[in-house]
Amino acid sequence: TPVLVNGQRAPLAGRVSMDAIGVDLTGIPPVEIGDPVELWGENLPVNEIAAAAGTISYELLAGLTGRVPLVYG
Secondary structure, three states: OEEEEOOEEEEEOOOOEOOEOOEOOOOOOOOOOOOOEEOOEOOEOHHHHHHHOOOOHHHHHHOOOOOOOOOOO
């Protein structure tokens, strides 16, 4: 599934492991710690991510834990 890094789509690299992911940043301008990453949201619909993961959006949203900071824009 894609994620947005600094507003640009980037594919995952490998598998999701617990609550960690790797992202292929090939072709994306230099990225630094603290740059914005969107897993889903205004520019990346949760339904698109769920479909790519073979599930439904409710399962993704309900699986968020208190360790994940939620940012509302």
